[in-house]
Amino acid sequence: MDKVNLHRSIASIGPERWDTLCGREYPFLRYAFLHALEASGCVAPATGWQPLHLERVVAGETDLLLPLYLKSHSWGEYVFDWAWADAFERHGLSYYPKLLSAIPFTPATGPRFGSRLSQREVMQQLPELVRSVGRQTGASSWHGLFLPPQALQCAPQPLLQRVGVQYHWFNRGYRDFDDFLDCFNSRKRKAVRRERRKVESQGIGLRRLHAAEIRPEHLELFYRFYQMTYLKRGQQGYLNADFFQRLLHTMPEQLLLILAEREGETIAAALCFIGTDTLYGRYWGCGEEYDCLHFEACYYQGIEFCIEQGLARFDPGAQGEHKIQRGFEPVTTGSLHWIAHAGFEAAIRDFLDRERSAMQQQIEALAEWLPFKASTGESE
Numbered sequence: 228m229d230k231v232n233l234h235r236s237i238a239s240i241g242p243e244r245w246d247t248l249c250g251r252e253y254p255f256l257r258y259a260f261l262h263a264l265e266a267s268g269c270v271a272p273a274t275g276w277q278p279l280h281l282e283r284v285v286a287g288e289t290d291l292l293l294p295l296y297l298k299s300h301s302w303g304e305y306v307f308d309w310a311w312a313d314a315f316e317r318h319g320l321s322y323y324p325k326l327l328s329a330i331p332f333t334p335a336t337g338p339r340f341g342s343r344l345s346q347r348e349v350m351q352q353l354p355e356l357v358r359s360v361g362r363q364t365g366a367s368s369w370h371g372l373f374l375p376p377q378a379l380q381c382a383p384q385p386l387l388q389r390v391g392v393q394y395h396w397f398n399r400g401y402r403d404f405d406d407f408l409d410c411f412n413s414r415k416r417k418a419v420r421r422e423r424r425k426v427e428s429q430g431i432g433l434r435r436l437h438a439a440e441i442r443p444e445h446l447e448l449f450y451r452f453y454q455m456t457y458l459k460r461g462q463q464g465y466l467n468a469d470f471f472q473r474l475l476h477t478m479p480e481q482l483l484l485i486l487a488e489r490e491g492e493t494i495a496a497a498l499c500f501i502g503t504d505t506l507y508g509r510y511w512g513c514g515e516e517y518d519c520l521h522f523e524a525c526y527y528q529g530i531e532f533c534i535e536q537g538l539a540r541f542d543p544g545a546q547g548e549h550k551i552q553r554g555f556e557p558v559t560t561g562s563l564h565w566i567a568h569a570g571f572e573a574a575i576r577d578f579l580d581r582e583r584s585a586m587q588q589q590i591e592a593l594a595e596w597l598p599f600k601a602s603t604g605e606s607e
Contacts (some may be wrong), residue, residue: 229283229284229285230283230284230285231281231282231283231284231356231359231360232281232282232283232284233279233280233281233282233295233360233363234278234279234280234281234282235277235278235279236265236278236280237258237261237262237265237278237280237294238262238265238266240258240280240282240292241258242258242259242262244289244292245258245261245292245341246258247341248289248291248292248341248342248343249292249338249340249341250338250341252502252503253337253338253502253503254478254481254500254501254502254507255330255333255335255337255500255507256294256330256337256338256339256341257478257481259473259474259477259478260330260474260478261294261330262473262477263470263473263474263477264331264332264470265278266469266473267466267467267469267470267473268467268469269331269332269465269466269467269470270296270331275298275299275300275302276296276298276303276331277296277297277298277299277324278295278296279295279296279297279326279360279364280292280293280294280295281293281295281356281360283356288343290342290343290344291340291341291342291343291344291349292340292341292342293328293339293340293356294328294329294330294339294340295326295327295328295360296326296327296328296329296331297324297325297326297327297364297366298323298324298325298326298327299323299324300323301325302465303331303332303465304327304329304334304370304372305334305372305373305545306334306370306372306373306389306391306562308370311571311575314571314574315367315568315571320367320568320571321367322367322368323367324364324365324366324367325366325367325368325369325370326357326360326361326364326366326368326369326370327369327370327371327372328340328369328370328371328372329370329371329372329373330373331465332465332466333373333509334372334373334393334544334545334560335373335507335509335542335544336373336374336375336393336542336560336561337373337375337502338375338378339371339372339373339374339375339378346377346378346381347381350378350381350382350383351381351383353371353382353383353386353563354383354385354386354565357369357565358565358567361565361567366567367566367567367568368564368565368566368567369564369565370562370563370564370565371386371562371563371564372562373560373561373562374561374562374563376561379561379563382563385565386563386564386565387563387564387565387566387572387575387576387579388561388562388563388564388579388583389561389562389563389564389579389582389583390559390560390561390582390583390586390587391559391560391561391562391586392557392558392559392560392586392589392590392593393542393544393545393546393557393558393560394543394547394548394550394551394555394556394557394558395540395541395542395543395555395556395558396526396529396530396533396540396541396543396554396555396556397539397540397556398533398534398537398538398539398540398541401534402534403531403534404527404530404531404534406534407530407534407554408420410554410599410600411554411598411599411600412598412599412600412601415552415598416598418552419527419553419554419598422519422522422523422527423519423523423527425518425519426517426518426519426520426523429489429517429518429520430489430490431487431488431489431494431517431520431523432487432488432489433485433486433487433488433523433524433528434485434486434488435483435484435485435486435528435532436483436484436485436486437482437483437484437501438479438480438482439479441475441479441482441484443472443475445484445486445496446468446471446472446475446484447468448486448493448496449471449484449486449496449498449510449512450468450471450512451512451514452495452496452511452512452513452514453466453496453498453510453511453512454512455512455513455514456511456512456513466510471498480501481500481501481502482498482499482500482501483498483499483500483501483506483532484496484497484498484499485497485498485499485524485525485528485529487513487517487520487523487524489517494513494514494515494517494520495511495512495513495514495517495520495524496511496512496513496524497510497511497512497524497525497528497529498510498511499529499532501536501538504538504539504540505538505539505540505541505542506529506532506533506538506540506541506542507542507544508525508526508529508541508542508543508544509544511524511525522553525543525544526543526550526553526555527553529541529543530554541555543555548593548596551593551596551597551598552596552597552598553598554597554598554599556594556597557590557593557594558590559586559587559590564579
């Protein structure tokens with residue numbers, strides 16, 4: 228007989244059971260990453276994230292694990308549904324709590340469940356599972372964010388699909404950074420080289436640390452810059468120092484720390500995560516503003532690392548059309564949504580159909596901004 232358990236902490240599932248089904252290749256679905264979020268207090272009922280991780284047990288064996296959170300707000304998600312919440316409120320209905328299957332504070336496309344079943348089988352069964360949990364919790368809706376294309380392709384009709392855009396870099400067998408720039412038109416190539424020279428002319432050097440090369444004091448410096456960058460905008464970062472130190476102890480092999488140094492002092496830092504074939508740029512911070520340093524630390528250093536390590540893709544994070552002129556290509560991202568209220572489900576479905584068409588047109592237009600030479604070649 229099937230049994231569905233809802234776990235209020237990932238610790239009650241444990242690393243062996245979780246990683247056996249979910250794997251360790253995609254860093255953000257690892258037990259170590261999700262447990263660090265909870266154990267550090269970044270993800271907790273007090274912050275509006277109540278874990279309710281779904282485990283289905285069949286014939287005494289776990290056959291499905293789905294990260295699941297009961298949310299009382301929409302912060303830290305990067306797929307914006309504030310307008311939906313406002314519409315609910317204006318009609319005297321409660322949008323919160325809602326159910327969320329996502330990696331907290333992490334807008335990176337990747338797997339969102341682990342299972343012994345095929346992806347198609349899980350996706351076909353997903354609507355009934357989320358409906359059942361929705362009834363138990365009184366949730367208005369369920370949202371699965373930044374799912375991989377394979378999952379979106381086999382999503383059944385009851386789930387609404389939403390499209391977004393990000394900017395990713397793709398490795399087309401480049402020998403080095405200059406080989407990559409050789410694909411640019413002359414003006415854009417000169418612009419990138421000029422940006423890199425500006426960083427060097429300010430006396431700034433960059434250093435990449437991986438795995439055991441990263442020490443706790445390095446992360447302490449990084450965290451200070453991370454919070455300072457948020458404070459400049461009058462905000463506080465979602466994540467605390469304990470979270471990052473836990474990652475250093477449990478999954479250092481998937482961490483890449485980029486340090487910017489000037490006159491013997493570290494002045495900025497960026498933290499990335501390494502997957503099987505993808506580098507994920509995630510966090511950045513600096514004490515003072517330096518011309519073009521953000522581009523160097525967060526984009527160009529990552530591209531160089533991907534080329535050196537033979538990684539196929541670099542996902543530098545959400546937003547930022549300025550990435551296009553630096554060789555990052557517009558790509559679609561996708562999320563799935565279930566809305567319990569029939570009237571709002573129909574209205575949101577209509578909205579998403581119109582939004583999807585507009586988004587596709589936007590992506591086609593953005594692709595025209597890419598810096599690469601025309602296929603017919605370029606006269607230098």
